[in-house]
Amino acid sequence: MKAKLIFIGKEDAETLQPAIMGYVTKIKFYIPFETDAIPYLKNTKLSVEEQKKQEGLLFLKKIDTSDFVVLLDEHGKELSSIDLSQFMQQQMIRGTKRVVFLIGGPYGFSDEVYQRANYQIALSRMTFPHILTRLIFAEQLYRAMTIWKGEPYHHS
Numbered sequence: 001m002k003a004k005l006i007f008i009g010k011e012d013a014e015t016l017q018p019a020i021m022g023y024v025t026k027i028k029f030y031i032p033f034e035t036d037a038i039p040y041l042k043n044t045k046l047s048v049e050e051q052k053k054q055e056g057l058l059f060l061k062k063i064d065t066s067d068f069v070v071l072l073d074e075h076g077k078e079l080s081s082i083d084l085s086q087f088m089q090q091q092m093i094r095g096t097k098r099v100v101f102l103i104g105g106p107y108g109f110s111d112e113v114y115q116r117a118n119y120q121i122a123l124s125r126m127t128f129p130h131i132l133t134r135l136i137f138a139e140q141l142y143r144a145m146t147i148w149k150g151e152p153y154h155h156s
Contacts, residue, residue, distance in 0.1 A: 001092045002032040005137065006062050007103035008055055009130045010037050016135050023138035030145035035134075036062060040105070048107045056110025059102055067100045069117045071109060072137060074127065076120030081154060084121075084140055085147035101141075103133050 020035075027033040038058045041051060063069055068091060079087065091099050101121075102113065109117075123136050146153035 001088075001096055002034075002098040003027070003088075003141070004033070004098060004100045005035045005103070005134070006038065006059060006100060007035070007130060007134060008038050008040060008105040009103075009134075010039060016131050020131075020135050020138050023135070023142045026142045027138065027145060030149065033141075038062070049110075051105065052107050052110040053112070055105045056113040059104075059109075059113050060116060063100055063116065064098065067098050068096045068119070070099060070101045071113070071117045071120045072101055072103050072123055072133065073109065073120045074122050074125055076122040078122045078125075081140060081143045082147055082156070085144035087119075087121075088141075088144050089148055101137065103130060103137070 024033060024035060038055065041054055044051060044054075046054065088099070102109070102117075104113070123133065123140070128136065143154050
């Protein structure tokens with residue numbers, strides 16, 4: 001199984017980017033994993049709904065029909081680290097070829113993206129900056145993989 005994180009934003013040398021890439025490298029030890037940035041829409045005077053719709057079209061272009069799509073959304077199901085590990089194991093057992101995680105733009109996801117999603121996970125009920133969301137998610141996915149393998153990173 002492969003995993004991918006697609007997000008609105010940019011991959012650059014921000015303060016947290018080295019930490020994110022550290023976890024991305026560690027995740028790749030367990031499963032093929034990649035990230036993909038969709039650039040922020042620039043110079044737009046779109047309504048919130050139109051911006052979400054435009055961003056949604058960009059997301060949908062990057063998703064294959066066979067992908068299991070998981071939205072990282074504040075209204076999703078809150079999982080423990082062990083739950084996330086079990087979720088990933090279930091996807092492997094089901095024969096899912098690729099799990100794609102999405103981090104939406106500043107206003108969330110379009111209705112079309114919600115309709116395409118197979119599942120929603122909340123990292124927290126709090127709102128985080130995109131760069132911090134990417135770091136938290138990368139660490140949690142790495143933690144989930146170490147739990148799955150029975151390694152000592154996670155302490156219960």
